[in-house]
Amino acid sequence: MKFKELIFSGVQPTGNLHLGNYLGAIKRFVELQDRFDCIYCVVDLHAITVWQEPSELPHAIREVTAAFLACGIDPRKNTVFNQSQVAEHAELAWIFNCVARLGWLNRMTQFKEKAGKDRENASIGLYAYPTLMAADILVYRATHVPVGEDQKQHLELSRDIAQKFNNDFSQSIRDKGFGDAFFPLPEPLITGEATRVMSLRDGSKKMSKSDASDFSRINLTDDADAIAQKIRRAKTDPEPLPSDEKGLASRPEADNLVGIYAALADTDRAGVLKQFGNAQFSTFKAALTDLAVAKLGPIGAEMKRLLHDPAAIDAVLADGAERARKLAGQTMNAVKDVVGFVR
Numbered sequence: 001m002k003f004k005e006l007i008f009s010g011v012q013p014t015g016n017l018h019l020g021n022y023l024g025a026i027k028r029f030v031e032l033q034d035r036f037d038c039i040y041c042v043v044d045l046h047a048i049t050v051w052q053e054p055s056e057l058p059h060a061i062r063e064v065t066a067a068f069l070a071c072g073i074d075p076r077k078n079t080v081f082n083q084s085q086v087a088e089h090a091e092l093a094w095i096f097n098c099v100a101r102l103g104w105l106n107r108m109t110q111f112k113e114k115a116g117k118d119r120e121n122a123s124i125g126l127y128a129y130p131t132l133m134a135a136d137i138l139v140y141r142a143t144h145v146p147v148g149e150d151q152k153q154h155l156e157l158s159r160d161i162a163q164k165f166n167n168d169f170s171q172s173i174r175d176k177g178f179g180d181a182f183f184p185l186p187e188p189l190i191t192g193e194a195t196r197v198m199s200l201r202d203g204s205k206k207m208s209k210s211d212a213s214d215f216s217r218i219n220l221t222d223d224a225d226a227i228a229q230k231i232r233r234a235k236t237d238p239e240p241l242p243s244d245e246k247g248l249a250s251r252p253e254a255d256n257l258v259g260i261y262a263a264l265a266d267t268d269r270a271g272v273l274k275q276f277g278n279a280q281f282s283t284f285k286a287a288l289t290d291l292a293v294a295k296l297g298p299i300g301a302e303m304k305r306l307l308h309d310p311a312a313i314d315a316v317l318a319d320g321a322e323r324a325r326k327l328a329g330q331t332m333n334a335v336k337d338v339v340g341f342v343r
């Protein structure tokens with residue numbers, strides 16, 4: 001069965017939105033909106049899988065929304081909302097909890113990383129996180145999901161869940177007239193030069209919101225001085241830049257900075273090295289700073305402007321949620337019929 005092409009993706013409101021979130025995800029959300037129907041979600045139900053201060057969560061939700069808008073996502077053309085306003089996400093996640101297998105979730109590396117040594121004390125939500133993620137996507141029967149490299153395993157699990165649901169309920173799906181597959185198998189879109197932006201302090205570690213050092217990441221709200229300082233202090237090696245991509249192979253910090261430059265400039269690593277091959281890092285870092293300030297400065301400024309009017313942001317979310325609820329409600333009703341619930 002052919003499913004209508006539809007994009008879904010989400011970002012957690014857990015503070016410190018950074019360059020990795022921008023280049024790996026949000027920038028690409030913007031590019032996709034011209035070609036597809038897109039649903040972009042602030043995934044607050046995911047955020048509370050680890051403790052969130054209730055007095056700070058509303059700001060974090062509005063901040064991600066402001067980032068979406070400031071980066072250029074048009075909320076009239078796309079559906080932009082926060083997850084907790086559409087109850088069907090949690091409802092479908094429960095059904096998926098009964099489809100997914102413990103063994104599948106036990107393999108999830110993100111849970112292992114986030115739960116750390118004190119696994120007994122992690123929330124059940126953190127463990128079940130990937131089934132909610134599958135529900136986010138499949139409650140709209142979305143077909144494509146733009147994400148960074150770190151979400152690949154979760155996307156594979158979403159496909160497994162969709163496939164198992166289709167198999168387990170195949171008779172009922174046919175009986176109810178939904179053809180031979182109820183859910184599409186969503187495809188990850190992991191493309192471009194910055195699918196895994198690394199820490200500025202350690203080229204072997206992902207740039208992340210939770211890194212203790214603020215110098216490890218460039219935040220979307222950093223001003224020009226902060227951006228310049230962080231790039232100046234970014235870890236490098238003593239060699240000049242190589243003249244071709246092969247020369248980046250065992251140089252993670254150089255590879256990361258060249259990748260960042262390429263993604264910000266909408267080119268590729270080879271193009272950057274054509275320009276900066278054999279240059280010293282001091283020269284390259286100065287150019288990277290100028291580029292980063294030129295690209296990120298206006299985004300940070302627009303976010304600040306938007307955040308002065310929380311009511312306007314809330315109105316965008318309410319409007320998006322209303323539209324999302326309609327679509328999600330249709331899927332949920334059909335799922336109830338397929339599973340055999342009385343409604």
Ligand code: TYM
Pocket residue numbers: 008009010011012013020021022023024025026043046132133134136137145146147148149150151154194195196197198206207208
């Ligand atoms: P989150 O909030 O951690 O990150 C949001 C997006 O940013 C990408 N990303 C990165 N890309 C490149 N380099 C990095 N260093 C980097 N760090 C983060 C992430 O891959 C992601 O695309 N589980 C998701 C949110 C989610 C979701 C979904 C995504 C919930 N439901 C359904 C897609 C579909 C997450 O924690 O993203």
